[in-house]
Amino acid sequence: MRIPQAFTLIIFGGTGDLSHRKLFPALFELYQQKRLPAQFRIMGLGRKNFTDEIYRAQISDSLKQDIESPSEHKAFEGFLGLIHYQSLDVAQKAGFLKLQERILSFPSEVQNNLLFYLATAPDFFAPVARELANLKLAQETPNQSWRRIILEKPFGTDLKSAEQLNTELLTCFQEHQIYRIDHYLGKESVQNILAFRFANGLFLPLWNRRHIHRVEVTAAESLGVEDRGGYYDNSGALRDMIQNHLLQLLAVIAMEPPNHFDADSIRDEKAKVLKALRPIQGSEIHDQVIRGQYISSKIRGEQVPGYREEINVAPQSTRETFVAMKAFIDNERWQGVPFYIRTGKRLPTRVSEVVIHFNGPGHKLIQESSGEHVGENILVLRIQPDEGVLLKFGLKVPGAGFKISPVGMDFHYSDLVEDELPEAYERLILDALVGDDTLYARADALQAAWRFVDPILEYWRDHPNTKLYGYPAGTWGPPETLSLFEGSEEDWRYPCKNLSSDDSYCEL
Numbered sequence: 001m002r003i004p005q006a007f008t009l010i011i012f013g014g015t016g017d018l019s020h021r022k023l024f025p026a027l028f029e030l031y032q033q034k035r036l037p038a039q040f041r042i043m044g045l046g047r048k049n050f051t052d053e054i055y056r057a058q059i060s061d062s063l064k065q066d067i068e069s070p071s072e073h074k075a076f077e078g079f080l081g082l083i084h085y086q087s088l089d090v091a092q093k094a095g096f097l098k099l100q101e102r103i104l105s106f107p108s109e110v111q112n113n114l115l116f117y118l119a120t121a122p123d124f125f126a127p128v129a130r131e132l133a134n135l136k137l138a139q140e141t142p143n144q145s146w147r148r149i150i151l152e153k154p155f156g157t158d159l160k161s162a163e164q165l166n167t168e169l170l171t172c173f174q175e176h177q178i179y180r181i182d183h184y185l186g187k188e189s190v191q192n193i194l195a196f197r198f199a200n201g202l203f204l205p206l207w208n209r210r211h212i213h214r215v216e217v218t219a220a221e222s223l224g225v226e227d228r229g230g231y232y233d234n235s236g237a238l239r240d241m242i243q244n245h246l247l248q249l250l251a252v253i254a255m256e257p258p259n260h261f262d263a264d265s266i267r268d269e270k271a272k273v274l275k276a277l278r279p280i281q282g283s284e285i286h287d288q289v290i291r292g293q294y295i296s297s298k299i300r301g302e303q304v305p306g307y308r309e310e311i312n313v314a315p316q317s318t319r320e321t322f323v324a325m326k327a328f329i330d331n332e333r334w335q336g337v338p339f340y341i342r343t344g345k346r347l348p349t350r351v352s353e354v355v356i357h358f359n360g361p362g363h364k365l366i367q368e369s370s371g372e373h374v375g376e377n378i379l380v381l382r383i384q385p386d387e388g389v390l391l392k393f394g395l396k397v398p399g400a401g402f403k404i405s406p407v408g409m410d411f412h413y414s415d416l417v418e419d420e421l422p423e424a425y426e427r428l429i430l431d432a433l434v435g436d437d438t439l440y441a442r443a444d445a446l447q448a449a450w451r452f453v454d455p456i457l458e459y460w461r462d463h464p465n466t467k468l469y470g471y472p473a474g475t476w477g478p479p480e481t482l483s484l485f486e487g488s489e490e491d492w493r494y495p496c497k498n499l500s501s502d503d504s505y506c507e508l
């Protein structure tokens with residue numbers, strides 16, 4: 001078990017939603033599992049003037065529903081005692097000096113190793129890093145102390161801003177100290193794709209253009225933009241989901257086997273995939289990228305607002321809440337294999353999965369004697385919910401004749417582990433504390449992803465008349481996405497909540 005050295009974790013944005021919903025629950029879980037060292041401190045930072053006690057009471061409020069047994073209560077009391085609060089206005093130097101003083105008031109063991117977590121708006125990333133560097137809080141002493149910084153997404157809003165941010169960060173921290181988080185990479189089921197691909201001799205030889213016909217990557221969400229309209233209306237689905245989570249996922253699916261199973265080798269291979277993405281430019285964008293926006297509709301009897309009616313969204317907004325696209329990777333393994341990527345808000349259900357479509361049976365005889373089209377084999381790698389793997393193949397229907405029907409063989413993680421799978425943030429925070437950046441996005445990979453989406457964003461900006469399809473909330477997006485399959489009979493998989501449900505019983 002990897003136990004980090006004594007540390008102080010300093011959270012900028014410590015009063016924000018992410019801290020309450022994800023970071024503190026993950027930290028408490030690690031604490032309960034005894035994955036944290038005997039000595040540590042957590043300090044939340046925010047603009048408001050709270051005492052440690054008020055802050056602890058707020059953390060307690062957001063976590064209390066998960067704390068049931070007396071032993072959990074006891075552990076929680078101990079955990080709360082290690083949490084502190086400091087008010088800080090990022091624009092004022094004085095706050096950083098106070099922060100430094102505060103760290104120096106902690107036991108000496110926890111002062112050496114500092115992890116700064118920037119759960120703030122991205123505009124603050126560079127100014128915070130600069131102040132930390134000015135106070136020498138970014139400076140490490142080899143073999144004696146470490147200093148690391150975690151940056152939440154979005155890392156830039158386009159290639160230029162991402163490059164600029166990176167350059168600025170590198171004047172304050174060294175690359176090995178910078179952790180760019182992409183929480184998809186911390187999901188157990190995403191890590192499992194690596195295990196599935198490289199630990200199974202059965203699939204290794206099949207994982208290429210000779211055997212794979214197409215790949216689908218879907219991240220569907222049933223919720224709308226909720227209270228994040230202000231952020232989302234400047235972002236949109238392409239920036240919010242595809243540039244980061246889905247392209248990182250695509251890199252894991254498509255990468256070559258790494259020479260070693262270490263951070264650099266894995267990240268090298270992932271970056272190569274993103275650099276090999278074929279740019280989609282100019283008029284190709286009409287054919288290969290479909291954008292949509294949800295409109296008001298009834299979902300299970302309840303009328304939900306359209307995107308333009310959401311709080312903090314411009315009434316005439318043309319921001320996309322849905323994107324479906326066809327991408328190609330120009331390398332020997334994937335030449336000519338389309339990767340269909342789809343994401344959207346207010347779709348029928350929350351589900352993320354990868355579908356590998358293997359080539360169909362070239363054997364005409366079987367198709368003719370069965371009297372129907374025999375489906376190709378598909379492999380579904382389910383990211384969430386009902387995490388697992390499903391393989392579909394054709395078998396003979398019992399009885400006379402030779403009718404083939406598709407059947408499924410499935411594995412559900414819930415059969416393997418009693419508890420729920422660990423939250424991505426547990427894994428990622430622990431990794432940063434022990435200095436393992438394998439599951440964090442590297443600058444070159446992130447920039448390659450921006451290089452791929454930038455021309456599309458620019459085209460939409462410069463051609464505002466590019467079609468933006470409205471789709472009723474609760475549907476699978478605009479039907480026009482079928483045009484990506486260019487008139488063939490191919491279609492998307494329309495997944496249910498349960499990995500192996502077929503269309504006859506689909507719980508959403």
Ligand code: BG6
Binds near residue numbers: 153221240241
């Ligand atoms: C975030 C996006 O990065 O990922 C959100 O900003 C999105 O808009 C979320 O809802 C999806 O994450 P998950 O883990 O729920 O699939």
